[in-house]
Amino acid sequence: MFKAPRGTVDILPEEQAHWRYVSQTVERLCRLYGYERIDTPIFEEAALFTRGVGEVTDIVSKEMYVFEDRGGGVLALRPEGTASACRAYIQHGMHARSQPVRVYYLEPIFRYDRPQAGRQRQFWQFGVEAIGESDPSIDAEVVEMCWRLYEELGLTGLTLQLNSIGCPICRPRYIEALREYYSDKLDLVCRDCRDRFEKNPLRLLDCKNEQCQPFIAKAPITLDYLGVECSEPFEALRGYLKALSIPYELNPRLVRGLDYYTKTVFEVVPQEEGGQSTIGAGGRYDSLIEVLGGRPTPGIGFATGIERIILNLKRQEVAVPEAAPPQVFVAFQEEAREAAIALAGRLRRSGISATAATAGRSLRSQMRQADALGALYTAIIGREELNSDTVMLKRMNDGTEERIASNDVASFLANR
RNA sequence: GUGGGCGUAGCCGAGCGGUUAAGGCACCAGGUUGUGGCCCUGGAGACCGAGGGUUCGAAUCCCUCCGUCCACCCCA
Numbered sequence: 001m002f003k004a005p006r007g008t009v010d011i012l013p014e015e016q017a018h019w020r021y022v023s024q025t026v027e028r029l030c031r032l033y034g035y036e037r038i039d040t041p042i043f044e045e046a047a048l049f050t051r052g053v054g055e056v057t058d059i060v061s062k063e064m065y066v067f068e069d070r071g072g073g074v075l076a077l078r079p080e081g082t083a084s085a086c087r088a089y090i091q092h093g094m095h096a097r098s099q100p101v102r103v104y105y106l107e108p109i110f111r112y113d114r115p116q117a118g119r120q121r122q123f124w125q126f127g128v129e130a131i132g133e134s135d136p137s138i139d140a141e142v143v144e145m146c147w148r149l150y151e152e153l154g155l156t157g158l159t160l161q162l163n164s165i166g167c168p169i170c171r172p173r174y175i176e177a178l179r180e181y182y183s184d185k186l187d188l189v190c191r192d193c194r195d196r197f198e199k200n201p202l203r204l205l206d207c208k209n210e211q212c213q214p215f216i217a218k219a220p221i222t223l224d225y226l227g228v229e230c231s232e233p234f235e236a237l238r239g240y241l242k243a244l245s246i247p248y249e250l251n252p253r254l255v256r257g258l259d260y261y262t263k264t265v266f267e268v269v270p271q272e273e274g275g276q277s278t279i280g281a282g283g284r285y286d287s288l289i290e291v292l293g294g295r296p297t298p299g300i301g302f303a304t305g306i307e308r309i310i311l312n313l314k315r316q317e318v319a320v321p322e323a324a325p326p327q328v329f330v331a332f333q334e335e336a337r338e339a340a341i342a343l344a345g346r347l348r349r350s351g352i353s354a355t356a357a358t359a360g361r362s363l364r365s366q367m368r369q370a371d372a373l374g375a376l377y378t379a380i381i382g383r384e385e386l387n388s389d390t391v392m393l394k395r396m397n398d399g400t401e402e403r404i405a406s407n408d409v410a411s412f413l414a415n416r
Numbered sequence: 417g418u419g420g421g422c423g424u425a426g427c428c429g430a431g432c433g434g435u436u437a438a439g440g441c442a443c444c445a446g447g448u449u450g451u452g453g454c455c456c457u458g459g460a461g462a463c464c465g466a467g468g469g470u471u472c473g474a475a476u477c478c479c480u481c482c483g484u485c486c487a488c489c490c491c492a
Contacts, residue, residue, distance in 0.1 A: 256491095365452095
């Protein structure tokens with residue numbers, strides 16, 4: 001038997017209410033903030049990500065789906081959304097538009113990772129990008145929008161964490177200080193941290209190992225090393241967030257896994273700590289466009305995982321709107337089969353949703369079906385109705401019946 | 417990529433060396449030859465994740481693989 005590939009899932013009809021709820025909320029939010037949708041290809045030249053996201057990041061070095069196409073080009077299923085959006089910005093000369101360019105996407109993302117709860121190989125992200133403006137008021141707008149999304153969805157108990165990791169000028173100074181601090185402690189920290197010291201020193205800060213905690217607590221923090229170019233906008237951002245009444249926690253240990261982040265970084269996590277808990281995250285990427293071959297252009301955005309949102313909606317038992325049931329279920333006896341099919345067709349042309357029974361079932365069975373579908377009304381056509389050109393219209397919630405001329409059914413229901 | 421738990425019908429789940437492999441939900445039919453939701457009766461549905469091995473005998477024990485879950489790595 002064929003099964004969906006490891007780490008992928010089918011989103012079944014009964015789950016669509018949650019998906020619809022999230023995508024409709026996302027669309028409303030974007031309209032509210034003036035972000036327009038952009039759709040980019042599901043695959044890109046692999047080099048876009050190796051250069052943009054960073055060759056040594058896990059996402060690129062061990063999680064990317066890379067393949068060669070028949071023309072010999074090396075392509076990759078996108079492992080994140082920002083690089084593609086920036087590529088499109090450059091390719092289509094969007095610097096010529098009014099800045100910043102505000103776009104959003106809702107798209108599948110692919111990472112060859114070991115699946116577990118809240119982590120799949122194909123998953124969906126909603127993300128926004130504001131490209132072409134470095135003013136911290138845009139940082140505030142993006143952070144606010146991210147926070148607001150969860151509010152609109154009805155999620156509670158979330159924490160917004162904020163930090164600044166500096167720019168290409170001040171960050172090396174910080175990393176040097178961090179390395180120096182750790183240089184005489186390498187015998188005391190865990191194995192992973194010794195690796196991190198070499199490969200990705202910022203990651204030292206969010207090690208979960210018990211033995212490393214005391215060292216993390218006393219480690220130098222990024223905020224103390226920011227140059228004025230970074231600290232001033234960060235202070236401004238904090239002021240804006242206060243003015244917007246967005247509750248945030250300053251987390252000096254917050255770092256991000258992608259190379260392109262600069263200055264503002266933030267993350268939203270549910271209260272209950274779990275393995276794969278981060279629900280959304282973002283930050284500024286002021287060097288990315290230039291790295292990708294564009295003129296120097298600042299940008300900021302965030303992305304959030306739809307599956308993780310839905311996981312939390314379900315955990316918190318947030319009620320989501322159900323799919324509308326058919327207004328009418330058309331049940332019939334064999335001799336009225338054509339009349340029933342015709343009636344269903346006429347109702348639909350009048351904008352009334354109708355599902356017809358299929359032939360060969362008892363009326364009782366058809367009624368059970370109508371009930372299972374949650375139909376508001378059942379129109380029954382038997383011999384008597386056929387002869388008098390009427391239908392027996394039954395209201396399912398209270399069982400009342402009324403005989404109505406076939407031609408009047410649509411207008412009768414339209415007035416309900 | 418590392419370590420561990422688990423895989424019995426569509427779903428939940430008992431059985432843990434010899435059973436016709438429980439039970440519940442869902443599904444289908446009937447109890448009402450023109451009527452749903454409750455109830456009752458019946459039916460269908462499982463090569464017990466796959467492959468190999470041990471044994472007279474394996475869903476039950478062992479190995480490999482696959483899947484899933486948890487933790488780590490990392491991340492949405």
